[in-house]
Amino acid sequence: MTAMVIIGAGQAAGQTAASLRQGGYKDEIVILGDEAHPPYQRPPLSKQYLSGEHGLERVYLRPEKFYADQSIDLRTGVTVSSINRTQKTVMLDDSQIIHYDKLLIATGSRPRKLNIEGSDLKGIHYLRTIADVDGIREAMKSAKSVCIVGGGYIGLEVASVAVVAGLEVNVLEMEDRILQRVTTSRMSEFYHSLHSNRGVKIHVNTACSGFSGVDGKVAEVICGASAINADLVIVGIGIIPNVELARDAGIDCGNGILVNDHCQTSDPDIYAAGDCTNHPNPILNRRLRLESVPNAMDQARTAAANMLGGDKIYAAVPWFWSDQYELKLQMVGFSMDGETEVLRGDKDTNQFAVFYLHEGAVVAVDAVNSPREFMVAKQLYGKQVNAADLSNPEFELKSLVGK
Amino acid sequence: MPSVKFIEHDGTEHVVDGNIGDSLMIVATSNLVPGIDADCGGECSCATCHVIVDDAWMDRAGSASDSEESMLDLNPDRGSNSRLSCQIPLTEELDGIVVQLPEFQY
Numbered sequence: 015m016t017a018m019v020i021i022g023a024g025q026a027a028g029q030t031a032a033s034l035r036q037g038g039y040k041d042e043i044v045i046l047g048d049e050a051h052p053p054y055q056r057p058p059l060s061k062q063y064l065s066g067e068h069g070l071e072r073v074y075l076r077p078e079k080f081y082a083d084q085s086i087d088l089r090t091g092v093t094v095s096s097i098n099r100t101q102k103t104v105m106l107d108d109s110q111i112i113h114y115d116k117l118l119i120a121t122g123s124r125p126r127k128l129n130i131e132g133s134d135l136k137g138i139h140y141l142r143t144i145a146d147v148d149g150i151r152e153a154m155k156s157a158k159s160v161c162i163v164g165g166g167y168i169g170l171e172v173a174s175v176a177v178v179a180g181l182e183v184n185v186l187e188m189e190d191r192i193l194q195r196v197t198t199s200r201m202s203e204f205y206h207s208l209h210s211n212r213g214v215k216i217h218v219n220t221a222c223s224g225f226s227g228v229d230g231k232v233a234e235v236i237c238g239a240s241a242i243n244a245d246l247v248i249v250g251i252g253i254i255p256n257v258e259l260a261r262d263a264g265i266d267c268g269n270g271i272l273v274n275d276h277c278q279t280s281d282p283d284i285y286a287a288g289d290c291t292n293h294p295n296p297i298l299n300r301r302l303r304l305e306s307v308p309n310a311m312d313q314a315r316t317a318a319a320n321m322l323g324g325d326k327i328y329a330a331v332p333w334f335w336s337d338q339y340e341l342k343l344q345m346v347g348f349s350m351d352g353e354t355e356v357l358r359g360d361k362d363t364n365q366f367a368v369f370y371l372h373e374g375a376v377v378a379v380d381a382v383n384s385p386r387e388f389m390v391a392k393q394l395y396g397k398q399v400n401a402a403d404l405s406n407p408e409f410e411l412k413s414l415v416g417k
Numbered sequence: 418m419p420s421v422k423f424i425e426h427d428g429t430e431h432v433v434d435g436n437i438g439d440s441l442m443i444v445a446t447s448n449l450v451p452g453i454d455a456d457c458g459g460e461c462s463c464a465t466c467h468v469i470v471d472d473a474w475m476d477r478a479g480s481a482s483d484s485e486e487s488m489l490d491l492n493p494d495r496g497s498n499s500r501l502s503c504q505i506p507l508t509e510e511l512d513g514i515v516v517q518l519p520e521f522q523y
Contacts, residue, residue, distance in 0.1 A: 036449050055458040075458070076447050084449070308456045308463070335462045342484070344462060385487035389464060392523060393491070416493050 016041045021094050022120035023047020026288030026310040028075040031086050033318030044087045052078050059147045060171040061337045097263035116321040121256035123289040132225030137232035138247045153246045161235045161244035163222045165192030167336045168250035173214045174338040183214045184242050188221045198349050255290045270303040275327045277317035287313035296329045331395045344388035347378035356404045374398045419512035423450045426520040441502035442466040452518035459503035464488040465522040466502040471515035494519040
């Protein structure tokens with residue numbers, strides 16, 4: 015009897031277990047998760063789960079009974095303290111030892127924390143887990159004014175939910191525009207005015223320098239000489255990959271756990287998948303560390319196939335999405351890879367796409383309420399296109415794709 | 418419990434039961450039916466749960482929303498009976514529904 019052990023119980027972990035069973039593996043599968051829940055989807059946490067539109071069962075990747083049905087030994091609320099590569103074991107914090115034949119590290123990432131004056135006050139939240147969002151939802155019931163530190167996708171998604179819920183919302187962004195790290199100034203401007211029109215106050219070039227409180231609870235966010243009233247603060251300033259278990263076991267790590275195109279680490283019996291990995295992308299021709307669900311799912315399928323002795327390569331164009339208000343933003347690739355922007359549609363209608371070309375080839379798209387443009391970009395990646403065709407709304411995108 | 422028959426591209430059949438209200442996508446992933454990736458988890462954001470509904474069931478399966486239609490429109494495997502399985506909730510009326518899976522999800 016062989017054992018496949020999975021550290022972590024996020025989407026990569028859950029999908030790997032499912033893919034191992036789909037691949038015909040009959041022996042032991044153990045999932046070791048430190049949260050109280052079976053593998054669940056994180057994207058809805060800052061969207062439909064925060065707003066209350068989706069309940070827990072809708073967030074779970076698969077129903078809770080799936081794991082028992084499939085004889086997957088799902089252990090929640092357990093913490094792995096170390097990996098022993100010589101013995102091929104992992105040790106839990108209660109000293110229990112579990113043997114593995116193949117190990118998958120899917121430890122994900124954790125929010126980057128602020129360490130400034132007052133950052134330990136009550137009312138300051140981070141958003142990564144179901145428990146985090148349960149805390150935020152509870153706080154939102156009595157909150158009047160929420161301040162979001164960080165104008166990235168998580169922060170802006172939370173802003174849209176909070177302002178729709180009737181709260182006063184301020185967003186602080188250190189850089190000179192929101193979404194600075196992830197998109198172009200055109201998209202930043204669009205989202206800035208969208209949020210402003212809905213009543214969100216965005217403060218760019220504004221760093222949070224501390225918090226002041228009353229009775230141990232946050233009351234103000236301090237930004238240098240000025241202060242903003244807030245009885246609820248949500249910090250979304252990026253994530254840190256959880257590499258420590260791998261690194262302490264002597265597995266090669268850089269910005270993330272280093273894996274090859276088979277999702278295999280520097281130890282051939284140990285694989286890694288999801289947010290925690292740094293992997294080569296043969297299509298983009300560079301290494302990436304991605305904070306993305308499609309990446310977690312695809313790497314999981316790749317890792318599972320190779321853990322079973324297969325020869326599957328992970329090669330996919332990255333894609334992402336973000337829901338804010340009634341707008342669905344779907345993205346393919348990285349806009350900074352292109353030097354030419356081609357607008358298709360009209361920004362004023364909230365339905366448009368920006369294609370990004372590098373030397374005439376499509377390398378990215380940002381599609382707002384434009385699923386056709388998103389789907390075409392997924393298939394056109396790296397292909398030469400005529401910019402005039404893309405910007406012409408009468409031009410049938412369908413003619414560019416197909417078999 | 419209503420049952421669903423998924424037919425893989427190579428002809429392999431999977432007949433599985435599902436809860437009323439669950440989408441066909443959830444019925445597939447909960448039962449390890451291969452060929453449905455469902456990367457976005459049922460938000461009509463990715464089109465990786467594409468199915469082709471058997472003729473006899475098309476009316477009862479309902480029709481695609483505008484956004485679903487747009488996602489399907491540029492799918493190279495698109496047929497006239499194409500749907501995203503995350504957008505078809507299972508009902509008593511759909512007991513026995515038959516859907517084909519495409520060779521690839523895009």
